[in-house]
Amino acid sequence: MTKRVGMEIAFAAAEAVALCKPDVVAAYPITPNTHIPEHLSDIVADGRIDAEFICVESEHSALSACCGASATGARAFTATSSQGLLFMGEVMPIVSAMRLPVVMAIGNRALSGPINIWNDHSDIMSQRDMGWISIFASNGQEVVDMVIQAFKIAEHREVLLPLNVNLDGFQLTHVVEPILFPDQEEVDRFLPEYEPYATLHPDKVLSMGTLGMPEIFNEAMKAKDVALINSKRVIMEVWEEWEKLFGRKYEPIQGYKTEGADVLLLTMGSMDETAEVAIDELRERKVSAGLLRLKLWRPFPIEELRNAVKSIKVLAVMDRAVSCGGAAGPVCAEIKAALYGEPNPPAIVNYVIGLGGRDVTVDDFITIAEKAAQAEKEKPKEAYEIYGVRGS
Amino acid sequence: MLEIRWHGRGGQGAVTSVEMLAQAAIGEGKYAQGFPSFGPERKGAPVAAFNRVDDKQIKVRSHIYNPDVVVVLDASLVSLVNVTEGLKEDGILVVNTTKSPEELRKETNFKGTIATVDAKRIAWDELGVPITNTTMLGALIKVGKIVELDSVRDPLEHRFGRIAQKNIAALKRAYEEVRVN
Amino acid sequence: MANKKWPETWQEFNLGGMVFSPGNASEYHTGSWRDQRPVLDTSKCIKCGLCYIFCPEGCISQDADGYFVSDLDYCKGCGICAHECWPGAITMVEEG
Numbered sequence: 001m002t003k004r005v006g007m008e009i010a011f012a013a014a015e016a017v018a019l020c021k022p023d024v025v026a027a028y029p030i031t032p033n034t035h036i037p038e039h040l041s042d043i044v045a046d047g048r049i050d051a052e053f054i055c056v057e058s059e060h061s062a063l064s065a066c067c068g069a070s071a072t073g074a075r076a077f078t079a080t081s082s083q084g085l086l087f088m089g090e091v092m093p094i095v096s097a098m099r100l101p102v103v104m105a106i107g108n109r110a111l112s113g114p115i116n117i118w119n120d121h122s123d124i125m126s127q128r129d130m131g132w133i134s135i136f137a138s139n140g141q142e143v144v145d146m147v148i149q150a151f152k153i154a155e156h157r158e159v160l161l162p163l164n165v166n167l168d169g170f171q172l173t174h175v176v177e178p179i180l181f182p183d184q185e186e187v188d189r190f191l192p193e194y195e196p197y198a199t200l201h202p203d204k205v206l207s208m209g210t211l212g213m214p215e216i217f218n219e220a221m222k223a224k225d226v227a228l229i230n231s232k233r234v235i236m237e238v239w240e241e242w243e244k245l246f247g248r249k250y251e252p253i254q255g256y257k258t259e260g261a262d263v264l265l266l267t268m269g270s271m272d273e274t275a276e277v278a279i280d281e282l283r284e285r286k287v288s289a290g291l292l293r294l295k296l297w298r299p300f301p302i303e304e305l306r307n308a309v310k311s312i313k314v315l316a317v318m319d320r321a322v323s324c325g326g327a328a329g330p331v332c333a334e335i336k337a338a339l340y341g342e343p344n345p346p347a348i349v350n351y352v353i354g355l356g357g358r359d360v361t362v363d364d365f366i367t368i369a370e371k372a373a374q375a376e377k378e379k380p381k382e383a384y385e386i387y388g389v390r391g392s
Numbered sequence: 393m394l395e396i397r398w399h400g401r402g403g404q405g406a407v408t409s410v411e412m413l414a415q416a417a418i419g420e421g422k423y424a425q426g427f428p429s430f431g432p433e434r435k436g437a438p439v440a441a442f443n444r445v446d447d448k449q450i451k452v453r454s455h456i457y458n459p460d461v462v463v464v465l466d467a468s469l470v471s472l473v474n475v476t477e478g479l480k481e482d483g484i485l486v487v488n489t490t491k492s493p494e495e496l497r498k499e500t501n502f503k504g505t506i507a508t509v510d511a512k513r514i515a516w517d518e519l520g521v522p523i524t525n526t527t528m529l530g531a532l533i534k535v536g537k538i539v540e541l542d543s544v545r546d547p548l549e550h551r552f553g554r555i556a557q558k559n560i561a562a563l564k565r566a567y568e569e570v571r572v573n
Numbered sequence: 574m575a576n577k578k579w580p581e582t583w584q585e586f587n588l589g590g591m592v593f594s595p596g597n598a599s600e601y602h603t604g605s606w607r608d609q610r611p612v613l614d615t616s617k618c619i620k621c622g623l624c625y626i627f628c629p630e631g632c633i634s635q636d637a638d639g640y641f642v643s644d645l646d647y648c649k650g651c652g653i654c655a656h657e658c659w660p661g662a663i664t665m666v667e668e669g
Contacts, residue, residue: 006418099589170430207592219583273451
């Protein structure tokens with residue numbers, strides 16, 4: 001029976017992981033996701049799940065331990081943010097190359113310089129090319145749902161790729177809100193036991209993570225790329241099954257009041273919900289605006305994006321990270337690439353918003369929508385604008 | 393939708409207060425958010441924590457700029473921090489203080505409803521420590537009528553275990569003793 | 574020298590690059606690389622095993638009589654065994 005509970009989202013994420021009965025959790029704490037591994041360590045210590053909690057000395061070790069554990073056939077989980085994710089950096093592409101279905105929760109936090117513990121997407125954007133499946137949650141319910149879905153997607157025999165679930169640091173991790181939890185039986189029925197493709201075992205000797213000469217490296221990358229691209233089919237299947245079981249629908253891009261819209265905003269993460277309130281207000285004022293909520297970041301949903309913007313005039317893309325010296329913010333660059341060559345693409349404006357935890361309000365989105373509407377007639381002077389920055 | 397801001401000092405349990413209130417509202421079938429003023433705070437530093445409560449799903453996730461209710465856990469904060477900043481003119485201010493609502497009205501110039509209770513004394517009596525978060529929750533519930541008194545019972549028992557009864561006693565006393573103007 | 578066979582197409586690349594025949598370095602005979610060969614004087618050998626420990630190729634092992642001998646399929650003739658053999662039982666001799 002589904003239970004409705006008021007819980008801090010980070011704790012809820014840990015409870016969701018526990019429902020999936022991981023074998024190994026190796027993690028190092030870092031604000032703001034600390035409660036995820038901390039609560040999991042409590043759960044393991046209380047004997048509620050039969051897992052090995054490895055208190056590693058760094059994030060680099062955390063992912064390395066998960067990589068090794070997964071290679072022996074263990075269901076492995078870790079969590080981190082910001083510099084912690086960077087510290088895992090050199091292991092990130094290795095886990096995906098080895099096709100190990102490690103699941104990670106990232107409490108998105110700004111990359112330091114200056115030191116900042118608050119929310120933005122610069123941490124995950126730095127890992128764009130690492131070959132992981134990457135999904136974004138907008139509220140506590142999505143966090144819990146996506147964590148449980150994550151194991152099923154990652155471990156699917158046609159996928160076998162690591163997956164990260166992204167939840168905004170503080171904005172989501174530290175918020176207590178109502179969450180519907182499936183019970184253990186429901187999760188057990190949904191998520192089968194992990195059946196690895198091959199494991200490290202003395203009885204059946206094999207090697208993983210070996211050298212790749214130039215003669216095969218291109219083929220190795222192609223194989224990984226195809227696997228990631230094709231994983232979308234499994235993701236859609238899992239989401240379809242989830243909707244049948246629990247009534248909650250997930251799509252790579254979810255539209256909100258997009259019918260007949262001239263202007264669409266595109267957001268990722270928890271600012272989706274604040275943007276919805278802005279769209280409600282704009283529609284009340286008879287402004288023809290709507291919202292696209294991008295949930296699936298990797299593999300990037302090219303077809304879904306092209307369909308979503310077919311008949312609009314302006315697309316305002318919100319980036320919560322800046323690519324210094326770049327031609328656009330990370331998300332906008334991706335979108336422009338996906339739309340290049342399409343007949344009648346919309347005018348695109350790019351706003352970098354909410355860096356380092358700067359508050360993003362309903363009024364901000366209303367202003368952005370109004371400014372974006374101008375872009376149809378007047379091309380913006382800069383490739384992207386860091387919204388709300390003081391000084392000209 | 394109701395928006396509430398709590399003022400306290402690090403270590404006084406403001407974050408626990410918002411958690412208890414959020415869980416009480418959620419237990420009643422409502423929707424609620426409870427969150428701290430995100431940041432590294434140390435014991436004694438002024439902190440804020442927030443609640444939103446509504447009968448339908450709450451989508452706004454920005455900071456709270458114009459609360460309907462402000463609760464102040466520590467009397468010393470009234471002169472230190474602008475506790476009424478952004479508070480709606482017809483809103484409610486609930487303060488832990490030995491002063492009367494009338495005295496506070498002079499001090500803050502706030503035009504709306506002011507409620508005071510000597511939560512520190514109640515907490516000393518009932519809990520043996522001057523931690524006023526659960527006590528003030530009682531005052532808030534009486535004045536703000538946000539949740540039923542009974543709805544905080546489960547969250548408090550779950551959170552405080554052995555010492556839940558003492559906290560409930562403190563909460564009930566503040567509920568009875570709060571003065572409103 | 575062992576023949577390398579690369580997968581012709583990316584579809585043939587093993588999942589995750591797994592190697593299902595590990596330890597296949599033994600198929601690669603490096604003995605043809607050497608210019609010099611170690612020769613053991615059993616009258617001086619005290620069977621201490623230092624040469625076995627130091628051999629970077631790991632191709633020295635004990636024979637039935639307990640003497641440590643190099644496997645000439647792999648020995649690259651680096652001379653470290655001779656250098657480390659303090660009783661002087663090993664001499665490097667030119668090939669050919």
